[in-house]
Each structure stands twice: as C-alpha cells, then as structure tokens.
Amino acid sequence: MIDHATIERILDAAEISDVVSEFVTLRKRGVNMLGLCPFHNEKTPSFTVSPAKGIFKCFGCGKGGNSVNFIMEHESLSYPEALKWLAKKYSIEVAEEEETEEQKQLKDERESLMIVSGFAQKFFSRFLWEENEGRTIGLSYFRERSFRDETMKKFEVGYAPDGKTPFTDAALKQGYKIDFLEKTGLTIKREDWLRDRFAGRVIFPIHNLAGRVIAFGGRILKDDKKTAKYLNSPESEIYHKSKVVYGIYQAKREMTRTDKAYLVEGYTDVLSMHQAGIENVVASSGTALTAEQIRLVRRFTPNITIIYDGDAAGIKASLRGIDLVLEEGMNVKVLLLPDGEDPDSFAKKMGASAFLEYIKEHETDFIRFKTQLLMKDTENDPIARARLISDVIRSVAVIPDSITRSVYIKDCSNLLGVDEEVLYNEVRKQKQKQNDDFQKRETREQQSRPAPKVAITATPVPSGFETEELEFLRFLLKHANALIYFKEKDSDEKVAVSVKDFMVAEIEEDELVSENPLFQKIFYEMADNIENEAFDSWKYFIYHPNGEVSKLATDLLSDKYIESKRWTKAGAFTEKEEDILDLLIPRIVNEYKLSKVKAMLSGIEKAIDEANAAGDFERVIEEQSLYMNLKRVEKSLSSQLGNRIIN
Numbered sequence: 001m002i003d004h005a006t007i008e009r010i011l012d013a014a015e016i017s018d019v020v021s022e023f024v025t026l027r028k029r030g031v032n033m034l035g036l037c038p039f040h041n042e043k044t045p046s047f048t049v050s051p052a053k054g055i056f057k058c059f060g061c062g063k064g065g066n067s068v069n070f071i072m073e074h075e076s077l078s079y080p081e082a083l084k085w086l087a088k089k090y091s092i093e094v095a096e097e098e099e100t101e102e103q104k105q106l107k108d109e110r111e112s113l114m115i116v117s118g119f120a121q122k123f124f125s126r127f128l129w130e131e132n133e134g135r136t137i138g139l140s141y142f143r144e145r146s147f148r149d150e151t152m153k154k155f156e157v158g159y160a161p162d163g164k165t166p167f168t169d170a171a172l173k174q175g176y177k178i179d180f181l182e183k184t185g186l187t188i189k190r191e192d193w194l195r196d197r198f199a200g201r202v203i204f205p206i207h208n209l210a211g212r213v214i215a216f217g218g219r220i221l222k223d224d225k226k227t228a229k230y231l232n233s234p235e236s237e238i239y240h241k242s243k244v245v246y247g248i249y250q251a252k253r254e255m256t257r258t259d260k261a262y263l264v265e266g267y268t269d270v271l272s273m274h275q276a277g278i279e280n281v282v283a284s285s286g287t288a289l290t291a292e293q294i295r296l297v298r299r300f301t302p303n304i305t306i307i308y309d310g311d312a313a314g315i316k317a318s319l320r321g322i323d324l325v326l327e328e329g330m331n332v333k334v335l336l337l338p339d340g341e342d343p344d345s346f347a348k349k350m351g352a353s354a355f356l357e358y359i360k361e362h363e364t365d366f367i368r369f370k371t372q373l374l375m376k377d378t379e380n381d382p383i384a385r386a387r388l389i390s391d392v393i394r395s396v397a398v399i400p401d402s403i404t405r406s407v408y409i410k411d412c413s414n415l416l417g418v419d420e421e422v423l424y425n426e427v428r429k430q431k432q433k434q435n436d437d438f439q440k441r442e443t444r445e446q447q448s449r450p451a452p453k454v455a456i457t458a459t460p461v462p463s464g465f466e467t468e469e470l471e472f473l474r475f476l477l478k479h480a481n482a483l484i485y486f487k488e489k490d491s492d493e494k495v496a497v498s499v500k501d502f503m504v505a506e507i508e509e510d511e512l513v514s515e516n517p518l519f520q521k522i523f524y525e526m527a528d529n530i531e532n533e534a535f536d537s538w539k540y541f542i543y544h545p546n547g548e549v550s551k552l553a554t555d556l557l558s559d560k561y562i563e564s565k566r567w568t569k570a571g572a573f574t575e576k577e578e579d580i581l582d583l584l585i586p587r588i589v590n591e592y593k594l595s596k597v598k599a600m601l602s603g604i605e606k607a608i609d610e611a612n613a614a615g616d617f618e619r620v621i622e623e624q625s626l627y628m629n630l631k632r633v634e635k636s637l638s639s640q641l642g643n644r645i646i647n
C-alpha cells in the first residue's frame with residue numbers, strides 16, 4: 001500500500017513527456033509531441049503526447065492515458081508497481097513493508113521472473129567484487145581485458161560461482177521459488193536434480209529498455225572444448241531473444257542525442273566501445289538480426305551502422321537479414337574492420353576519436369558493400385552475375401524513399417556496369433511484385449472483415465464549402481499516396497501517378513484552386529509534399545497545429561460528409577472506393593472543376609447583366625466571349641463525366 005500523499009507527489013513529478021521520453025523519441029508538433037508508438041508497429045509517427053493535458057494517445061492503436069498508465073502498459077506492471085517505478089525515477093521515497101513469503105508468491109509471474117533476475121544479478125555482482133573466487137577468476141578476467149570498474153558497474157557484470165548449485169541454494173534460502181528459478185533458466189531442473197546454469201562463468205546481464213534485468217549471457221573462462229564459450233538465458237515470459245538488443249538501456253539516450261546507432265556482435269564489443277566513449281552502441285547478441293530488434297533501435301534513430309569483424313565468416317549469411325533493415329526505412333551503413341580486429345580490440349587500440357574518425361572514413365552504404373562483396377565471386381560467371389544483380393535490385397526495391405533509391409541505383413549502375421535504365425526497370429518490376437503481394441494480403445484481410453456500412457444520409461456540408469470541394473479534399477487526404485493508372489494523350493502506355501500528384505496538378509494547371517482559405521491551406525501544404533512518398537496525410541492533417549484544419553481533416557477522414565448520390569450514380573454501391581480509384585479520382589477532379597466552372601459562369605452572367613444595365617457594351621462583349629469559352633469547357637467536362645457513367 002502506498003499512501004495518498006505519496007501517490008500525489010509521484011503524479012506531480014511524473015511529467016508525461018519526460019516519462020515517455022525514456023522510451024520514445026518525441027518531436028514537437030505544435031503544442032503536442034509526436035513519436036513512433038511503442039505499442040504497435042508503425043513507420044510514421046501517430047503517437048501523441050500532450051504535456052498540457054498530461055496524457056498520451058496513439059492514433060494508430062488507440063492506447064492512451066496518463067504517465068502511470070504508460071508505465072503500466074509499457075513495462076507490464078500493475079498500478080502500484082508502476083507508481084513505485086515512477087517513485088524510483090524521481091527519487092521519491094515510498095515506505096514499503098518487508099515482503100512476506102505470501103506476497104512473494106502472489107506477485108504475478110512476469111514480475112516474479114524479473115525479481116528473481118534482479119536478485120541473481122545482485123548475487124553475481126556481489127560475488128565478482130567481494131568473494132575470493134569471484135575476484136581471482138571473474139574480476140581478473142575483466143581487468144586483464146582492461147575493463148575499468150566504472151564500465152563493469154555500468155553494465156552490472158558479475159560472476160557465477162562454480163559448483164553444482166551455489167546460486168540456486170542461495171536463492172532458495174532467500175525464499176525465491178524454484179519454479180521461477182527454473183523459468184528464468186537460472187536453474188536447470190531435472191527429475192530430482194538441480195544445477196546452476198551459469199556456474200563458473202562471468203555474467204553479462206541483459207536489461208530491458210527500463211533498465212530491469214531480464215536475462216543473462218555467461219562466458220566460460222576455462223579452456224573446455226566441450227562447452228560453448230557463451231551461454232544465454234533461454235526464452236522466457238520476460239525474455240524474447242528476437243525482441244531484445246544488448247545494451248539498449250545504456251545506449252538509448254546517446255542514440256537519441258547523436259541520432260545514430262552502432263550495431264556490434266558481442267557483449268564485450270559493447271563494453272569496450274562505451275569505455276572508449278562511444279555509447280550509442282548495441283549488440284544483437286547471439287541471434288541473427290530480427291525485424292523487432294531493428295524496430296526497437298528505430299524508436300531512437302533511423303541511422304544505423306553495422307560493424308563487422310574483418311574476418312567474420314558469417315558476413316554473407318547475415319546479409320540476407322539486412323534487407324529488412326532497409327525495409328524499415330532505416331539508413332544502413334556497414335563498416336568492415338581490418339583483418340584480425342573486432343570492435344572490442346579496435347576500440348581499445350584506437351580510443352573514441354580515432355575510432356569515430358575511422359568509422360567516418362570507412363563506413364559504406366549497405367548496398368555498395370553487398371555488391372562489392374558478392375562481385376568477387378561472380379567474375380567470369382554470367383549466371384552468378386545475373387543472380388547478383390537481381391539480388392541487389394531486391395534490396396533496392398524495398399527502400400521506401402525514392403530519392404535514396406535513385407542514389408543506390410546510380411551506385412549499382414557504376415559498380416555493376418549495367419545501364420541505369422535497366423536497373424530502374426528491374427526495380428519497378430520488383431516493386432510491382434511487392435505491391436501485388438501486399439495487395440493480395442490486404443484484400444484477404446478485408447474479405448475476412450465485415451463489409452463497412454455506407455453512410456446514406458450525409459451530414460450537412462459545413463458552411464463556406466461546396467460539396468465538390470469537400471469530396472475533392474476527402475479523396476486527396478484519404479488516398480494521397482495511392483497510385484492510379486491512366487493513359488496519357490497520344491500514347492497507349494498506362495502511366496502510374498500518385499493521387500496527390502494527379503489531383504494537385506490538375507487543379508493548379510487550370511488555376512481552379514478554391515477561394516476558401518481552409519481549402520487552400522490543405523491544398524498547398526499537400527502540394528508541398530508531392531515528392532514526399534513517406535508523407536502521411538492522415539496523421540499530418542489530423543494532428544495539424546491549426547485546429548480548424550485538424551477538425552476538418554478528422555471529419556473528412558471519418559467519412560462524415562460522404563456523399564451517397566455519387567455511389568448511386570456510379571452504380572458502384574458494392575465497390576469499395578479504394579478499389580476503383582482509377583475511375584473515381586478523375587471523376588472527383590472533373591466534378592470539382594465543373595462546379596468551379598459553373599460558379600464562374602453564373603458570376604459572368606451577373607457581370608453581363610450589370611454591364612448591360614450600365615450600357616457598357618464593350619464589357620458585355622468581353623464577358624460574353626469569356627462566357628462562351630467557359631461554356632465549351634463546361635460541355636467537355638460534362639461529357640467526360642457522362643462518358644464515364646456509361647462506361
């Protein structure tokens with residue numbers, strides 16, 4: 001039980017953006033802050049923090065609440081546990097009774113596993129620093145490798161005493177349950193026999209983002225060919241290898257600050273680089289790199305440099321996994337160390353500034369690296385060479401950003417001696433294939449969902465807007481990045497163009513941008529982002545700092561003003577609009593143009609009347625010729641719309 005006054009002190013201290021920033025990199029957006037949601041997988045930020053209201057809210061997955069809710073959700077803690085977590089962060093003292101045997105049992109399993117792991121870490125550390133065996137074997141190992149005390153303490157390394165069960169005995173004696181010792185893998189249990197998993201090894205605790213110990217890596221010091229040099233905790237309720245990178249807790253602040261992360265292989269690589277003064281470094285520690293690990297790093301920075309040992313045999317094998325780094329929109333570089341060096345030895349030899357200098361000079365783009373590496377094998381072998389080209393193209397095609405893509409294509413063209421145009425064609429084919437696969441998946445998912453209800457009655461149009469303007473904006477915002485295909489004049493070939501590109505260009509060319517200031521704001525801000533493929537119009541406009549823009553975008557995107565007559569006219573009741581954009585977008589644009597032309601025509605009619613009344617016949621003739629021209633435009637637009645209806 002935590003008393004009321006203490007709870008209030010904690011809530012006062014736990015400022016939402018400060019708490020969230022422990023785990024998520026936030027950027028200012030108007031009065032709010034925006035970041036990548038830690039609760040669902042996303043590439044563009046929809047996770048909003050409102051310091052004024054003291055809350056967070058994710059537009060993507062719907063999670064929201066105050067700072068205590070955030071910690072509960074993020075760290076899988078109960079309410080009192082989350083309060084304690086925050087109390088610790090803000091150095092607020094919470095009086096707590098000694099835990100009884102019963103209370104220890106009652107805690108839910110995850111928490112119990114973390115508590116046992118925390119106990120083990122302290123036990124191993126104490127043993128390293130204070131016990132004879134720990135000092136002569138463990139500590140001397142670290143000292144021989146010139147690790148300083150502060151580095152060892154920062155990573156909370158330790159030593160597990162040799163023997164059958166010295167650790168398990170101590171844990172049981174403290175009242176920790178064998179069940180949890182077994183589930184964390186600290187103790188190996190068979191029938192009627194127990195064994196300490198890490199006996200006789202130096203220990204590298206693995207921390208989660210919040211700094212709690214969730215698993216261990218242990219290195220054997222004896223020269224024993226039969227046992228693995230490194231041993232890790234097994235998977236458990238609190239430790240999923242594929243979702244964890246070693247050192248993230250110690251690296252996260254520096255990754256944010258420098259907007260860069262280094263990825264190495266081993267625990268000691270991480271420690272050595274920290275000691276040399278390079279703290280934005282993590283290790284995949286024993287697993288091949290996974291997408292989840294990448295996403296974890298990506299929360300702090302999109303810039304990652306993978307550092308390989310010069311003689312690492314596994315480089316080629318690991319290359320395959322790295323496409324997914326590109327796919328996540330990360331900016332990947334690769335650094336190959338000189339033969340015989342690893343980050344550990346190299347950092348010790350060079351020190352921070354020389355190491356960083358070396359990285360800057362020698363890191364290369366991932367694709368260039370891959371191409372050069374594979375090219376050595378394909379000399380004089382045309383088939384292997386063709387395979388290499390398509391392999392490299394596959395990597396290029398997954399890069400989400402088109403500018404980055406074209407830089408890579410230029411590079412590859414030079415390296416491989418293949419025409420850029422040929423490479424572009426290959427990339428296009430690959431992308432089309434990736435899109436098709438994606439669409440098939442989407443369609444399958446859509447089919448398994450119940451069909452959405454189409455709103456039949458439209459909410460009255462907000463004042464100052466024509467229906468056509470709202471429909472125009474709705475399609476522009478909703479489908480901005482979708483591709484539509486249409487035949488260009490004098491050509492049989494179909495061209496693909498993004499909806500935003502098409503809609504903006506059509507209206508700008510004809511100088512028919514609405515006079516409505518809100519329309520103009522959205523229209524021109526969209527126009528500014530035409531080249532930006534990653535531009536997420538939904539989030540951008542829904543979270544727009546201008547309240548009117550954000551309100552209108554929310555209404556439009558929630559289909560508040562959906563116009564039912566369109567669907568009857570198009571005879572397309574059964575179609576989803578996203579499936580027939582090729583047909584709908586030109587219609588929407590034409591209807592918008594037509595309404596603008598009609599408004600202009602009635603303006604001219606009025607002007608002609610006025611001029612007539614004033615006897616200004618010169619003006620009458622002028623206006624009339626303008627009127628005739630616009631009438632022709634009107635007729636052409638109407639007939640295009642009519643034709644499409646017949647089609």
Ligand SMILES: [Zn+2]
Nearest residue numbers: 037040058061
């Ligand atoms: Zn979310």
